[in-house]
Amino acid sequence: DQQVKQNSPSLSVQEGRISILNCDYTNSMFDYFLWYKKYPAEGPTFLISISSIKDKNEDGRFTVFLNKSAKHLSLHIVPSQPGDSAVYFCAASEGTSGSRLTFGEGTQLTVNP
């Protein structure tokens, strides 16, 4: 039972264009969502998060959108840079589970120069 799903295993975009990474969830109790970025041979690093009381959060080139009715969130990267090439994981938690996170499968983003 995959409660957090990232249906696109990979995404390729041109440098300077927008990258949009998608994530769907099934557990309506999730109330906090995070995105992590992972380079090869390294651990994931925290990128950006959003609480369920918001529908948008921005941090520089990164924006996360949350659509609670559709149980869908997306990460927008504008403009995309070659250094953004990495695996991106979506994660979610519910208040009753404390800080435990449920992760999606990940999307490999490749930004071509």
Add this chain to the structure above:
Amino acid sequence: NAGVTQTPKFRILKIGQSMTLQCTQDMNHNYMYWYRQDPGMGLKLIYYSVGAGITDKGEVPNGYNVSRSTTEDFPLRLELAAPSQTSVYFCASSTDRVYGYTFGSGTRLTVV
């Protein structure tokens, strides 16, 4: 600023052998976690701890054990290695969910 340190980085085990994956954090985080990452499967929670002396099972605890005798250390024990335990193991720590986790660089384990 070491963060979360995992050792070893790589290990090959034979079926039935035992080993301990070490994890240490120097940020005084109360929460610590062990995840495994299989190809195309994301990260699955094995065990977690909310403080010294307190541990609990995650999604996939079978075949593993943990202990948390200090705030800093959270070792993961494999007692009888099986090929299904071939994976990349990540340890992480956090203060709470709002600020996200700090992950170690991982241990790549192969059981043959």
